[in-house]
Amino acid sequence: MELIDYIDGLFNYVPSIPDYWSTARLNTAFEGHASIWYTEMKEIHGRRNWPWWKSQIIPKYRNGTWIWKKTMSFENDKYSVDKAPYEWCLRQSKRLKVVHLYWRNFNLIQPLRLDFDPTLNFKLLLSQFGQELQAAKG
Numbered sequence: 610m611e612l613i614d615y616i617d618g619l620f621n622y623v624p625s626i627p628d629y630w631s632t633a634r635l636n637t638a639f640e641g642h643a644s645i646w647y648t649e650m651k652e653i654h655g656r657r658n659w660p661w662w663k664s665q666i667i668p669k670y671r672n673g674t675w676i677w678k679k680t681m682s683f684e685n686d687k688y689s690v691d692k693a694p695y696e697w698c699l700r701q702s703k704r705l706k707v708v709h710l711y712w713r714n715f716n717l718i719q720p721l722r723l724d725f726d727p728t729l730n731f732k733l734l735l736s737q738f739g740q741e742l743q744a745a746k747g
Contacts, residue, residue, distance in 0.1 A: 612638050631659045679708050
């Protein structure tokens with residue numbers, strides 16, 4: 610889903626970007642089974658624009674099984690002191706964002722806080738999380 614956000618962002622940032630620029634390199638964005646799926650779809654349907662590809666990708670990869678796997682990944686990745694807090698927070702926030710599409714950053718913090726050991730300094734960890742989110746946004 611990050612791919613969709615990225616390409617949509619390109620069109621929002623540069624509305625005049627030719628559509629083929631966004632779809633010409635899709636083959637490099639997919640790996641494993643997704644790459645095979647993309648190649649087969651391209652052979653069957655030929656060259657298509659970004660809205661068409663987006664309408665194919667979302668139902669294929671944002672289904673109940675995929676959401677369940679992301680949810681389980683979130684629940685099973687517990688924070689421990691041997692992990693870098695900002696890396697863990699970013700990884701977990703990405704999982705939450707793809708499952709809960711309309712949550713804002715404020716909504717993401719609460720589930721992350723519940724996973725921390727109460728003896729840790731929340732302010733420091735959440736401050737690092739906020740800084741990393743700002744850096745990721747550019």
